[in-house]
Amino acid sequence: MTSPTTPWDLPAGFSWGTATAAYQIEGAVTEDGRGPSVWDTFCAEPGRVRDGHTGAIACDHYHRWAEDVALLADLGVDAYRFSIAWSRIQPAGRGRPNPAGLDFYDRLVDALIERGITPTPTLFHWDLPQALEDEGGWLARDTAARFADYAEHVAARLGDRVRTWITLNEPFIHMAWGYALGVHAPGHTLLLDALPAAHHQLLGHGLAAPVLRAAGAERILVANNLTPVRAASDSAEDRAAAAAYDTLHNRLLTDPLLLGRYPDLSAYGHDSTALPFVEPGDLDLIGGSLTGLGVNYYNPTVIAAGAPDAPLPFTIGEITGVPRTAFDWPVVPEGLTTLLTGLGAYYADALPPIWITENGCSTAEGYDDPERIAFLAGHIAAVGAAHKAGIDVRGYFVWSLLDNFEWAEGYHQRFGLVHVDFATGTRTPRASYRWLRERIGAGRPE
Ligand code: BGC
Numbered sequence: 001m002t003s004p005t006t007p008w009d010l011p012a013g014f015s016w017g018t019a020t021a022a023y024q025i026e027g028a029v030t031e032d033g034r035g036p037s038v039w040d041t042f043c044a045e046p047g048r049v050r051d052g053h054t055g056a057i058a059c060d061h062y063h064r065w066a067e068d069v070a071l072l073a074d075l076g077v078d079a080y081r082f083s084i085a086w087s088r089i090q091p092a093g094r095g096r097p098n099p100a101g102l103d104f105y106d107r108l109v110d111a112l113i114e115r116g117i118t119p120t121p122t123l124f125h126w127d128l129p130q131a132l133e134d135e136g137g138w139l140a141r142d143t144a145a146r147f148a149d150y151a152e153h154v155a156a157r158l159g160d161r162v163r164t165w166i167t168l169n170e171p172f173i174h175m176a177w178g179y180a181l182g183v184h185a186p187g188h189t190l191l192l193d194a195l196p197a198a199h200h201q202l203l204g205h206g207l208a209a210p211v212l213r214a215a216g217a218e219r220i221l222v223a224n225n226l227t228p229v230r231a232a233s234d235s236a237e238d239r240a241a242a243a244a245y246d247t248l249h250n251r252l253l254t255d256p257l258l259l260g261r262y263p264d265l266s267a268y269g270h271d272s273t274a275l276p277f278v279e280p281g282d283l284d285l286i287g288g289s290l291t292g293l294g295v296n297y298y299n300p301t302v303i304a305a306g307a308p309d310a311p312l313p314f315t316i317g318e319i320t321g322v323p324r325t326a327f328d329w330p331v332v333p334e335g336l337t338t339l340l341t342g343l344g345a346y347y348a349d350a351l352p353p354i355w356i357t358e359n360g361c362s363t364a365e366g367y368d369d370p371e372r373i374a375f376l377a378g379h380i381a382a383v384g385a386a387h388k389a390g391i392d393v394r395g396y397f398v399w400s401l402l403d404n405f406e407w408a409e410g411y412h413q414r415f416g417l418v419h420v421d422f423a424t425g426t427r428t429p430r431a432s433y434r435w436l437r438e439r440i441g442a443g444r445p446e
Pocket of ligand 1: 021024169170173225296358399406407415
């Protein structure tokens, strides 16, 4: 049996949830006035997504949302993290909101609340309206102001019922994969010149936070992808490279939020106190704006020194000797404890309460998924260990409720507690769904 034999060491009131994102599940990309997003464009470009898959239909959640809410209710979760498609609300990224777009999320929020599930929307999960990309996307400072305007429209409609907001999903991954390496939309290959895309996302968050607070928000989170970084060896070069990678992946997008400043970027040839794209007042808006930190964790990272003439001062190594997911990602549950206790040690009093906003794995297509059960059991136990070590961690969202469109991998990676037949849309709960239902039901206070 793969589940832990002792109960998880989690605090009273711990919140269980699952997470999804709009482009990965909704489909209906031209319906009810939705405008195109960068992902529609990217998917249409040959060679960008494996086998030419697109999110045009995905899980057809736009039509099957009531069935998905029923699945959540049956699972017994406390909260559901979903994302709002900006281009359903503002098809061209600006201007008057599209009522049909707001109506869709309004209905979803009501249905969740009716079933006792806390709606936890993310405002930006990578699907920028294409019209804004045409004006420079997140490289353009104005996109931050557009984001705050979009947030205001959404909050005006949902703010009477939504109390917890996640502004951004993984701004580091969006910058790195979308703007630096070009493996995600919008497909730029700017390497370190992508840095303004990080700052402008944070600025958008900083501008949106007071708007959300004014609409009654009690919790404002950013969901950051974080990874504990280990040097490949004890050599000074590998250790310096690991520190540089930690700065880029973890601290670049977290220090400004929690400490109000950028980390030392000298390894990247930048003076972090004089970044050309940071204007006076920006860091005051960004710093201290979070009332919770979202942590998305998948695996740790091993780093070695980069080749002398390489553009980046590190090389990503291989983690060996551990199980691997269907995506070939290493499975290291204790890395989550290391990550969380490391955040506590580094940010100390500046660290707000933590929610694990994503954690999960892809498995083979079948309905029986012992690997997912083992993965979840190990990682939830790791959260318990961090709690026991003094970390204030309040909730855990499984990625994902459904098999869905896994970005550049298309439909080849299945992350769902629920299997989806993409030809028919049929949902079939997996063994892991039943396992989680039992476990969280057992852990619930009477
Ligand atoms: C993203 C999800 C994605 C998951 C698995 C996270 O980086 O937020 O959208 O599907 O990881 O790759």
